[in-house]
Amino acid sequence: MPNYRIHKTEYIDETKRVSFKYDGKTYFGYEGDTLASALLANGIHLVGRSFKYHRPRGIVSCGAEEPNAICQIGSKKSLTEPNVRATELELYEGLEASSQNCWPNVKFDIGGINNFISPLIPAGFYYKTFMWPKSFWKKVYEPLIRLSAGLGKSPTEPDPDIYDHKYVHYDVLVIGGGVSGIIAAKMAAKNNLKTLLVDDKKILGGSTIYQNNESIKIDDKLSSEWLKNEIQEIKKLSNLTIKTRTSIAAYHGYNFLLAKENLTDHLPEEKKKNKIRQRLWKIRAKKVVIATGSIERPLVFNNNDRPGILLSNSINKYLDYYGVTCGENIILFTNNDSTYETSISLHKKGIKNIIVDLRKSASSELIKQAESLGIKIYFNHVVTNTFGYRKINSLEIMKLSEDGNTTVGNKIRLSCDCLGMSGGWTPMVHMHTQSGGKLDFRDEDQVFLPKENSEDQISVGSCNGDFDLENIIDKTVNKINKFLDIDNQDYQDTNIICSKENDKRNIWLLPNKIPLGKTKCFIDFQNDSTAKDIKLALKEGFRSIEHVKRYTTTGMATDQGKLSNMHALGIIADTAGVKMGTLGTTTFRPPFTPLTFGTLVGRNVGKFFEVVRKTSMHEWHVENNAEFENVGQWKRPWYYAKKGENMHDAVQRESKAARDSAGILDASTLGKIDIQGTDASEFLNRVYTNAWSKLAIGKCRYGLMLNEDGMVYDDGVTTRISENHYLMTTTTGGAANVLSKLEDYLQTEWPELDVYLTSVTDHYSTASICGPNSKKILNKIFPNLDLSDENFPHMSFKEDKLENINCRIMRISFTGELSYEINIESKYGHSLWKMCIEAGKEFNLTPYGTETMHLLRAEKGFIIVGQDTDGTMTPSDLQMDWIVSKKKYDFIGKRSLYRSDTIREDRKQLVGLLTDDPKEILEEGAQIVSDVKSKPIDMLGHVTSSYFSPNLNKSIALAVVRSGKTMKGQKLIIPMENKNINVTVSDTIFLDKENKRLNA
Amino acid sequence: MFLINCPFCGERDQSEFSSGGEAHIVRPKQPTELSDDEWAEYLFMRKNIKGIQFERWNHVHGCRKWFNVVRDTSNDKILSVYKMGEKPPVNYK
Structure with missing residues (x-):
């Protein structure tokens, strides 16, 4: 090997x-x-x-x-x-x-x-080819494209790793631990500012830490030695925190930054166990110093993408930091001085290399050093092609013309096993622009630089366009002193020798004798876009950089164009004949490097994903085999299945029992707002559509609340407990929003009203008992309470005690049955519930869940806000004109009820639907039409609620239908995938229109 | 994410607040007297300014109080915070 x-x-x-x-x-x-x-x-x-x-x-x-x-x-x-x-x-x-x-x-x-x-x-x-035939898209093109699309494979099972979040506050955050970042952090921390220094690498020091050229020195030491000393010093500073392996992902407004810290990714499997893998830091910093450095640019020439072609400075880092050479016969292709450091370093380690330099000549100390070492330099030459399939094995160079636009003379073929390229350096302005900063373009070396720093962020070092060490240190020190308003003298006498010069010859697309169409000059390596693609886009009329980017996908890969964006811009500017700075740049969006989902989510997974609210009866429901439904954050019993029952069976049984004898529902989740104050009645008058001033103490009333646009917002029963004291109930899901809305009006529109609102949803538990036998059960629980219709009629309220515990009992009904709601302090909710169950045993008191509740209220035609309404329904649309006061001068939404749009007769209105086949249950959300043959089919509305009613022994549904109010008895059609279902428009109330059962 | 200086609680993270849109839109005292257009003006029309905007915020996960904020929407800087009922600062017209 x-x-x-x-x-x-x-x-x-x-x-x-x-x-x-x-x-x-x-x-x-x-x-x-x-x-x-x-x-x-x-x-x-x-x-x-x-x-x-x-x-x-x-x-x-x-x-x-x-x-x-x-x-x-x-x-x-x-x-x-x-x-x-x-x-x-x-x-x-x-x-x-x-x-x-x-x-x-x-x-x-x-x-x-x-x-x-x-x-x-x-x-x-893709845009051009897969347009036709149209029918091929879904069945042929899309599956094929999907098969070949995408990078890598996602995990298919939940992530077992632990992730963490941490919030921190600092006076100063320094991003980047290179030479300028270290100086900035030291200056800040030594001046009593609580400072955080982050760097994405394992150790601090940036690219200076492995610098070993004798002609670049600080205080007579190699710059790397000098920097190591500085690092030792800052590690001693007590108010400086240093976080390595930590990269800033996003820079948001108000100096709020997100950083990802890698904690175990570098550890072997067994050492990762039970440790936090990554931590997301949420940082608030009073001031931010951006010292993110710069990245080297590639050069754009034919076949510039072969394996073995690297950035020149990367070859240097692999050599001097990792001790690895990228080849044994290396050619370095450059337009600037920095490559000469690589060359000299390679040479000193015995690696043969030659330099191809675009510049006509150059004469800095560094270049003289290379020449004196006998390194062959081809000035004014350009690489025109490379060869080798799995790895580069040779290349061709040619002389550049005077203007640099063409090549002249003969090809020279040089063999090599590695090519280093350097098109100069691009300052990493990502953080600056993410923070909202603008950019300036510097023509002399074709770079974008941070412009007009805001008061709380500054860029220093090479990300600010300062590339030589002398400039970096001097400017950083001056800027930091000014920025932090301090007077640090630590670097006053630092002596810097830097033999590099900044001149470079920038050519975005290098000339070639071969026509562009036959070359492969890559700009974006990951997304495979070439100079030809960019030019094609311009030819086809794209002008905006944002459009060219999307059309060619340049800069849209996982590296987000860190290497490619500048060349794309440059080639567009050259081709379109405009000045580079006038084009602007594409937007730099967070994250800077990809984040794992785990890091973003942190601990909020599994049972910590969201807050779960449980009623005090929850345990009983669990013990009694309840299936739960999520309503907002609440867990509500959905239905209680007995052995062998499915959901349908359970709901049918529960619904029947509630009407035949008695049912009990945990209604604790309903929103409850305690309203007190001398203007409480007036307040209710203004927020509900109906009148409240005449509601007697001890009585309850149903109210409908609108938005100012006249649309139904919430509903519920409010009870007058005493002269200036009401208890309002809201829908379970709407509780928080209703309170917010009421507070809004109270604080901003009607501050003169003496009204106080308190959310008491969690303070009371509620058991709702309904059915013909409910009075008998109540009588067992409250033997001293006079339950006669005269003393305790429908829509009224009584107080009583259960073993000295106060209870509020409302006779109100959401099922159409005789019904009582018992409210008790939450801590006694479970006992109350068990007491009710015990008392109801002889009457087959059946616990029922939300599904049965929905079914029972639908039988009675009661709406559920949010199910039968969707923010576009007025009271009139719901056939609830009866609840809108004609006498009241004003209430929220009143004026909107006679806007030209709200009085249209052809609005969608709530109706009942009966299927021709009573066994056929409609699907909620299904569309309703009157004619399936016309094209396009005219959509009249949709089904909002649908159930099989065991009490009526037929299917019932509520729906919103255009002009529905006038359509009673009319036949309509519900077209489904395999069939059309015939329905007849009916009244919304299916059961007990005369309200006999309420007083049964 | 903004830092908002609640006039009742002090500086807090934006996540504790909810935005209530443009400020100083007074609900008409006599809605019934308004034409459809006038009512629509109150109900729907908002300035949505790029630049200095007066807006309402609610410290919903804090003191639950509504208050006013002057914000430059072009750079998200909050220039001033004042209580409901107080006159807007004159220097930001």
Whole structure:
């Protein structure tokens, strides 16, 4: 096995060998490696196939910008993770990784055929090709596209890992632990500011930490040595927190930032167990220093995507940090000075390399150093092609013309096993723009820079366009002093020697003799978009950068165009003949690098997903085999199945029992609002459609509440407990919103009213007993209470005691039966319930759930707000004109009830429906029509509630139908998938229209 | 996420609040006297300004009080906070 690890570094622990599997084969690396560095040490460059053409692709970078080396981690159904960047994944014992987007394997991939038919699949191929015949879309095209789409595989089972969230507050947050970030953090912390420094890597130091060129020095030390010393110093600062392996995912307004901390991803399987895997930090910082650095740009030339072609600085990092060389015969292709550091470092380690430089000449100290070492430099040359299928083996260069627009002279073929490229550096302005900052364009080196920093955020170092060490340190110190309003003198006398210069020759699309249509000049490696695609998009009329991006998918892969966006912009600007800065950029959206769902969700999984509210009777329901229904956050008994019963059987039995003898419902979840104050009656007058001033003490009244637009919002029964004291009930789901709305009016529109609202939903438990025998049961529970119709009529309220505990008893009914609701302090709810069950035994008192409740009220034609209404129903639409006071001058929504739209006769109105076949039960939500032959079919409305009524022995339904009020007796049709169901419009009340049962 | 300075409780995270839309839209005292258009103006029409906007917020997971906020919608900066019934600050017209 080849070994490309050619020297020792302090970051690789060669005493700790780590074995890992890649594509099923076992390899070895060392502690300190990333998966990418370990693969390169084993001579592996080919790590995947490209998305569209399935071209072989290799590792390109050493960080978050990596477009190619994304892999599938792990093989377990619950723990596998796709799209992990090998360049960021720290190696651990037992790591299993595999390449993605290839079949049967990365070396021989069937999809590679796409590369040969590539002239047939240009940008917008899908939009253009799969348009016709139309019928092919669903059955042929879509399944085929889906089969070949997507990167990697998702886990198919729940994630067993633990994730965590943490909220923190700091005076200063410094993002990025490179040289400028370390200086900023030290200055802040030493001046008594509580500071947090985060860096996504395992150790601090950025790209300076492995810098070892003698011509770049700080205070007479190698810059890396100087920086190590600084790191030692800041670690001693007590009010500085340092978080490594932590990357900022999002920068929101008001300096609220989200960071992801990796806690166990670098540990072997057995050490991960029972530990928190990742933590989401929710950071509020008074001030933020952005020191995120810059990333190297690739160059755009023909076949610039072969395995073995890397960013030049990444070759340097693999060499000086990981001790790995990316090849033995390396060519470096550049337009700037920074590559010369790589070249000299390679040379000193005995790796042969030559430089192809786009510039006509250059003469910095660094270049002189390279020349003096005898490194061959081809100035004013350009790479025009590369060769080698699974890995680069040679390339061609040509001389550039004077203006740089064409090539001249003869091709020179050079052999190599690795190519480093550098198109200069792109400042990482993501954080700045995410925070709302704008950008400026600097023409001289073609970079976007942060503009007009707000008072609470600043960019320093190379993310601010300062590329040489002298500038970085001086400017950072000055800016931080000003930004934090401090006067730190630590770096006053720092002596910096930097032999690099900043000049570069920027050409976005490098010239070539071969016509563009026959080249493969990749811009976005992951999404396979080429310079040709960009030009095609422009030719077809796309102008906006946002449109070109979407049409060509440039910058839309999992790397979000970290390497590609600048070139896309540059080529658009060149082609359209506009200045680069005027185009703007595409939007930088969070997250900066992909987050796991686990991190976002944190602990809120399983039973912690949402708050669950249970009534005090809940245990009894569980013991008695209740199935539960979620109503808002409440768990409500849905039905109580006896042995051998299904839901239908149970509901039929419960419904029958409630009307034949007695039923009991846990009504504790209904919203309850305590209303007190001298203006309570006036307040109710204004919020309900009906009149309240004359409601006697001890009486109850049903009320309908509208929105200001006249649509029904909520309903419920309100009881007058004393002169200035009411108890309002609301729907279970609407309780919080109703309270909010009432508070809104009280505080903002009618502050003069003396009214106080208190939510008492959780304070009382409610047992509702209904049915012809309910009075007898009540009599057993409250033997001293006079239950006669004269003393305690329908819609009235009494107080009594149960063993000295106060109870409020309302005679109100949602079923149409004689019915009582007993309210007691919540802690006694369970006892009350058991007492009722005991007392009702001889009368077959049957507990029923929400489904039976719905059925019973539907028989009686009572609406459920939110089921029979949907925010577009007025009281009149519901045939409830009777509840709207004509006398009241005003109430919420009154004026809207006679807007031209609300008085239309052809609005959808609530009606009853009876099926011609009484056994046929309609589906709720089914459409209603009058004629199935006309095209298009005219939709008249839909079914809102539907049940089989055991008490009427037939199917009943409520529906909203256009002009329904006038259609009684009319035949309508419910078209279903396999048949048409014939129905007749009926009254909404199906049972006991005369209200005889209420007083039975 | 904003930090909102509730005039009753002090500075809190936005997640404790809910927004109530444009402020200073007074409910007509005599709705019955209004034409459909006038009522629709009150009911539906909102300015939705890019720039300085007066809006209502409710400290719904706190003191439950409604109050007014002056916010620049172009950069989300909250410029002023004042109680219901108080006059809006004049310098932000």
